[in-house]
Amino acid sequence: MADCLVYFFTGFLDGGKTTTICSWASEEAFADKKILILSTEEGEEEYEEKSFTGKMPDVVFAETDDINKEFMFDLERRYKPDVIFMEWNGSVSPAEFFEKVDVPRRWMLAAAIVIVDASTYSEYYRNMQTIFADYYRYCDNVIFNRVDPEVNNIPKLRGSVKSLNPAMNITFIGEDNEMIDIGEHLPYDLSKDPCVVDPDDFGLFYTDALDNVERYNGKRVTLTGMAVIFREFRGRAFALQRRAYTCCANDIGQINILCFHEHGSGFPAGQWLKVTGRIRYFEEDNNGQKIAVPCITVDDYAITSAPENEIIYFS
Numbered sequence: 465m466a467d468c469l470v471y472f473f474t475g476f477l478d479g480g481k482t483t484t485i486c487s488w489a490s491e492e493a494f495a496d497k498k499i500l501i502l503s504t505e506e507g508e509e510e511y512e513e514k515s516f517t518g519k520m521p522d523v524v525f526a527e528t529d530d531i532n533k534e535f536m537f538d539l540e541r542r543y544k545p546d547v548i549f550m551e552w553n554g555s556v557s558p559a560e561f562f563e564k565v566d567v568p569r570r571w572m573l574a575a576a577i578v579i580v581d582a583s584t585y586s587e588y589y590r591n592m593q594t595i596f597a598d599y600y601r602y603c604d605n606v607i608f609n610r611v612d613p614e615v616n617n618i619p620k621l622r623g624s625v626k627s628l629n630p631a632m633n634i635t636f637i638g639e640d641n642e643m644i645d646i647g648e649h650l651p652y653d654l655s656k657d658p659c660v661v662d663p664d665d666f667g668l669f670y671t672d673a674l675d676n677v678e679r680y681n682g683k684r685v686t687l688t689g690m691a692v693i694f695r696e697f698r699g700r701a702f703a704l705q706r707r708a709y710t711c712c713a714n715d716i717g718q719i720n721i722l723c724f725h726e727h728g729s730g731f732p733a734g735q736w737l738k739v740t741g742r743i744r745y746f747e748e749d750n751n752g753q754k755i756a757v758p759c760i761t762v763d764d765y766a767i768t769s770a771p772e773n774e775i776i777y778f779s
Contacts (some may be wrong), residue, residue: 467570467571468546468568468570468571469574470547470548470550470567470571470574471485471547471548471549471575472550472558472575472577472603473549473550473551473552473577473578474552474554474558474577474599474603475554475578475599475666476555476581476584476669479579479580479581479609480579480581480607480609480610481505481554482503482509484579484607484655485549486509486511486515489516489521489549490515490516490517490518492736492760494711495528495736497547498543498544498545499520499521499548499767500521500523500539500543500545500547500548501521501523501550501551502524502539502549503524503525503526503550503551504525504527504551504552504553505552505553508688511523511638516778521549522543524539524669525540528552528553528561531565532564532565533565533566534539536567536568537568545735548571553612554595554599555595557595557602558576558599558601559598562602575605576602576603576605577603577605577606577607578599578603578605578606578607579607579609580606580607581609582608582609582610582611582616582636583610585608585621596624596628600625600628600629601628604630604633605634605635606625606632606633606634606635607637608621608635608636610638610639611636611638611639611644613638613644613648613649618644618649619672620649620668621634621636622634622646622668622671622672623671626671626672626674627667627671627708628676630671630750630755631751631755636731646672646677647679650668650672652665652669654679654779657684658684658685658686659684659685660664660686660767661683663689663771663773664773664776666706666719666776667706667719667776669687670758673684674755674756674757677745677756680743681745682742682744683742683743684740684743684763685740685741685742686739686740687704687721687738688704688768688771689704689705689706690705690706690734690735691703691704691731691733691734691735692704692733698714699728700724700726701724701775702722702723702727702731702733703720703723703724704723704739705718705719705721706718707774708775708776721758721759721760722757722759723739723741723761723762723764725741725762725765732767736767736770737767737768738766738767738768739760739762739764741760741761741763742761742763743758743759744758745758745779
C-alpha cells in the first residue's frame with residue numbers, strides 16, 4: 465500500500481489551524497486522495513462540508529490523552545487514509561506525539577507546521593516562550609497569518625523563530641490572505657554600499673541572511689560586535705559575536721559571524737569592533753541538514769564603543 469502523508473499542525477487556540485487545514489485539504493493536489501482529519505482541539509471554526517471545495521473528508525475528534533499507538537492503528541484499519549491532517553492541541557507539547565506515539569509504518573510525516581496569529585503573537589511569546597520553543601523544536605514550518613506590516617515587525621517575527629531553529633521555514637500571510645515578502649520590510653537598506661546594520665538589528669540581519677543567500681551573497685555590510693578568537697581560526701579569522709536572548713529568562717546564547725582577516729598578536733580580541741566587509745557563505749551541518757552560513761571577508765575594522773543594548777532580543 466502507498467505511503468500515507470501526515471501533515472501535523474499546532475499552535476494556540478483560534479490561531480487559524482482549522483481554516484488552514486480546510487484550505488490545504490481543498491487543494492487540487494489532494495482531489496483524488498482519501499483524506500482524514502484528526503483534531504484534538506475544537507475552536508471557533510468547525511469542519512463543515514461548506515468549508516471544502518470538494519468532498520467532505522472524514523473527521524475524527526479526540527483528546528490528546530487518547531492519542532496512542534492503539535488509537536492510531538485503529539484509524540489505519542478503519543479509514544485507510546492517503547493523507548492525514550492532524551490538528552494538535554496547542555497547549556500540549558508536540559513531544560507528547562512525536563516522542564511517545566507509534567504510528568503505522570506507511571505513515572510518513574510530510575510537514576510539521578506551527579500556525580501563529582501575528583496579531584496576538586507578541587503577547588503570547590512574551591508570556592509563553594517555553595511553549596513556542598517546543599513548537600519550533602519539533603516543527604519545520606511556521607505560518608504567521610493575519611500579518612499587518614504596519615503593526616507587526618516582520619523581521620522580529622522571523623528572528624524570534626530563527627533564534628531557536630535556524631532551519632525553520634517561515635511564511636507570512638497578510639490580512640488579505642496574500643503572502644508577504646520580508647525583503648520589503650527590512651530595517652536596513654541592502655542596496656547601499658556598504659549597508660550599515662544597526663547594532664540592535666544584528667540578530668535580525670543574521671537570521672535573515674541564513675534564509676536568503678541570493679539576497680545577501682556578495683553584499684558589503686557594516687556590523688558591530690565583540691571580537692572573539694577561536695583557536696582553529698587563530699591568525700586567519702575572528703568571530704564578531706553578540707549575546708542573544710532566545711527563549712526563557714536564563715537562556716542567553718551567542719550569535720557568531722566568522723570574519724576572515726589575517727591578523728597578528730596585536731589584534732584587539734575582546735573589544736567591540738565595527739567591521740566592514742563582503743558577505744560570503746560556507747556550508748555547515750545542522751542536525752543532519754546542510755545549511756548555508758554567512759561569513760564576512762573583512763575590508764576594514766575599527767574599535768568602537770559597546771552598543772546601548774549589548775544583548776539582542778527577538779521578542
